[in-house]
Amino acid sequence: GMSGKKVNVLVVGLDNSGKTTIIERLKPRPKQSAEVAPTVGFAVDDLQKGPLNFTVFDMSGAGRYRTLWEQYYQEADAVIFVVDSADKLRMVVARDEMEHMLAHPNMRKVPVLFFANKKDLPVAMPPVEIAQALGLDYIKDRPWQIVPSNGLSGEGVDKGIDWLAERLG
Ligand code: GTP
Ligand code: MG
Numbered sequence: 001g002m003s004g005k006k007v008n009v010l011v012v013g014l015d016n017s018g019k020t021t022i023i024e025r026l027k028p029r030p031k032q033s034a035e036v037a038p039t040v041g042f043a044v045d046d047l048q049k050g051p052l053n054f055t056v057f058d059m060s061g062a063g064r065y066r067t068l069w070e071q072y073y074q075e076a077d078a079v080i081f082v083v084d085s086a087d088k089l090r091m092v093v094a095r096d097e098m099e100h101m102l103a104h105p106n107m108r109k110v111p112v113l114f115f116a117n118k119k120d121l122p123v124a125m126p127p128v129e130i131a132q133a134l135g136l137d138y139i140k141d142r143p144w145q146i147v148p149s150n151g152l153s154g155e156g157v158d159k160g161i162d163w164l165a166e167r168l169g
Helices: 019-025 063-072 088-103 127-134 157-168
Strands: 005-012 042-049 052-059 078-084 112-117 144-148
Touching (some): 005 019, 005 063, 019 042, 019 112, 052 063, 078 157, 088 127, 112 157, 127 144, 144 157
Parallel strands (some): 005 052
Antiparallel strands (some): 042 052
16 A cells, blocks of 8 residues: 555443553554553554554543544544453443444444454453354444454454554555
8 A cells, every 4th residue: 555644543442451552562662551541531642554654542441431432433444442352241331332333323334353352361252252242243334353362462463453454555
């Protein structure tokens, strides 16, 4: 693709799923924070990945801030939806928020990358089970992919971003 192409990536998912941690792994190592705190509202970052300039919108997943997500649907060229693979109890909540988002009139038919994050935890559900719990097979109107990740080590993060970059380049 064209070098210097700018794309807006919206990063959503429930609180504590690991959104901010994953975004840190996309920064050059000296700029990465070791510790992350729960996001208040949202944060915007500019990141470089190959020929792409990503503007990343890191949204808070906390209930009181989830209404902010829709303000960025119109501008989003791609969505990253982060799931805590070990949070079985809230998988249905994640599905609900995801379905709401995809049904929103401002949401375009952009690719959605699902990170099945925290794959290192012993109780982590396998990605196939998460895909089933989220009903991903019902998503027919846009490209999607689910990639297991470990936000702490960075494992899987590049693989997911490469998939997204291919769809955006
Ligand atoms: P909000 O900003 O509140 O919506 O949360 P968030 O989705 O940005 O989560 P955040 O990145 O703040 O991570 C929440 C907690 O999960 C932190 O303590 C992280 O260190 C931890 N965490 C993130 N990714 C992983 C992972 O892959 N494995 C494990 N074990 N912990 C992780
Ligand atoms: Mg955060």
